[in-house]
Amino acid sequence: MLLAEIRAGLAAHPLFAASLPDTLDALAAATRVVDVAAGERAFREGDPAPYMFVVAGGELDAIKRADGGAEIVMRTLGDGEVGGLTNLAGDETRSATLQARVPARLYAIDKPAFVDAMRTDAALTNAVLRALGRKVRDKNAQVATLLQRTRRDPREKIVFFDAKPYEREAFDRRMPETLRARYIEARLGPDTARLADGFPVVCAFVNDDLSRPVVEELGARGVRLLAMRCAGYNNVDLTAATAAGIDVVRVPAYSPHAVAEHTVALLLTLVRKTHRASARVRDGNFSLTGLVGFDLCGKTAGVVGTGKIGAIVAK
Secondary structure (H helix, E strand, O other): OOOHHHHHHHHHHHHHHOOOHHHHHHHHHHHEEEEOOOOOOOOOOOOOEEEEEEEEEEEEEEEEOOOOOOOEEEEEEEOOEEEEEOOOOOOEEEOEEEEEEOOOEEEEEHHHHHHHHHHHHHHHHHHHHHHHHHHHHHHHHHHHHHHHHHHHOOOOOOOOOOOOOHHHHHHHOOOOOOOOEEEEOOOOOOOOOOHHHOOEEEEEEOOOOOOOHHHHHHHHHOOEEEEEEOOOOOOOOOHHHHOOOOOOEOOOOOOOOHHHHHHHHHHHHHHOOOOHHHHHHOOOOOOOOOOOOOOOOOOOOOOOOOOOOHHHHHH
């Protein structure tokens, strides 16, 4: 039953999806299941590498030992991700330690059996080459991030995501001489969280993705303060932020007069149809057909909700 389960799992994986039936049979027979408890290490950096593996459940951190002995999480492998492909040629040792974040399972495929399968199955070989190509691109992105970190102004302590030109102008005008910020137009999410590497402060906005995986990656990359430049924080996983050691702050209030005045502006736009008139004038059309409005004078305006903003609108 376990052999059939392994074969089915391999057949459903993109790396093996186009493999020959005989290849799948041989690989399933050469595969053993490795269950890794949370916090346990499947192997350590420098260990022999007798197998490549597919993550069949859970999450594991790939940890690299830096100069001085410090351990750095390079990336997190989730369900379906593959490892050990760079160890297929020769007697290379493990380039990183693999430690489970949560209970995890690996399909460990014997290296000689996998290499033999590549020799006889062109589809598998092509799939491995594509996977290695993606790995190289990911490594290049990591290198670019490191270069960015080493070359940047040492005063850069804040990175803004989903940043607009007008925001940059406003913040730069008020930035003290001892502080600089980096502005990124892209929204914060799983694909862009790596750009926060080395910045202690991240400034995010309402459309940024601050779910658990993103927050955990920010914490792993050294972020210690998440500053929301908005009043809402419903897009932030606060539990994950606390666990990652990240403080979260927000804008406690904003100009109620600005919102109230905008409300009145929209009201007048609807009453006088200035939005349609403006478009016509730009086209050289000065017809008044359909543009006749009415006076507000003498009419009663209803304001639903008289909190701070509503009260200013009424006033």
